[in-house]
Amino acid sequence: MRGVVSLFTGALFGMGLLLSGMTDTRKVQGWLDLLGDWDPTLAFVLGGAILPMAMAWRIAAKRKAALLGGAFPDRPDAKITPQLAIGSGLFGVGWGLSGLCPGPAMASLSFGGWQGGIFFAAMVAAMIAQPRVTARFQSVR
DSSP, X not given: OHHHHHHHHXXXXXXXXXXXXXXXXXXXXXXHOTTSSOOTHHHHHHHHHHHHHHXXXXXXXXXXXXXXXXXXXXXXXXXXXXXXXXXXXXXXXXXXHHSOOHHHHHHHTTTSHHXXXXXXXXXXXXXXXXXXXXXXXXXXX
């Protein structure tokens, strides 16, 4: 059952990205181009995602277990750490330069040509390398 729900929600997310235009790198880069041809579309997409998620968090806070069973994960620490700041900065730079983040990058595999494939491979390689890089930096301190 969890697989079916995961497939459905993933497909729904992908359709949302496609319909909102968030798989078009020019739209995302247009959002970041405040001094040029600014495109506010992403603000509406973000708002449309934040509102239902805020409601879901309120409902989930009143529940003891998820609908499909199991416990909810612990809430993340709200502390801003150097790792969080550096990781967020790197994510933002990559997002701004490419116009893609993980969800649209996966969607672009079906239509993004070889450039989408290279971006996706680089993203996966960075995700695999991240624990080793973090461990190395922590051992240097």
